[in-house]
Amino acid sequence: MKLYRDLHADYLLVDDLRARLVAHELGIQVKGLIGILADATLSGLIEFENIIADLKKLTNFHISESVLNKVRIMLQKQPPADNA
Secondary structure: OHHHHHHOOOOEEOOOHHHHHHHHHOOOOEEOHHHHHHHHHHOOOOOHHHHHHHHHHHOOOOOOHHHHHHHHHHHHHOOOOOOO
């Protein structure tokens, strides 16, 4: 969190629940892996479902279906950026 403050970053990149709670208590905006992947999807840089499938297949990555479904709904409601 010190690096976040030193760099005047927009977000603290963290997935650990305890660290996220502490950051929120300190008024720090947090973003985890799924938030980064959602942003990249909306920017047209990646295909969200393909990346999630690869993460599940190639790593020990785990995410609840309820969280995934919330992100999917959010992605459907927001049009991707026009990178043309």
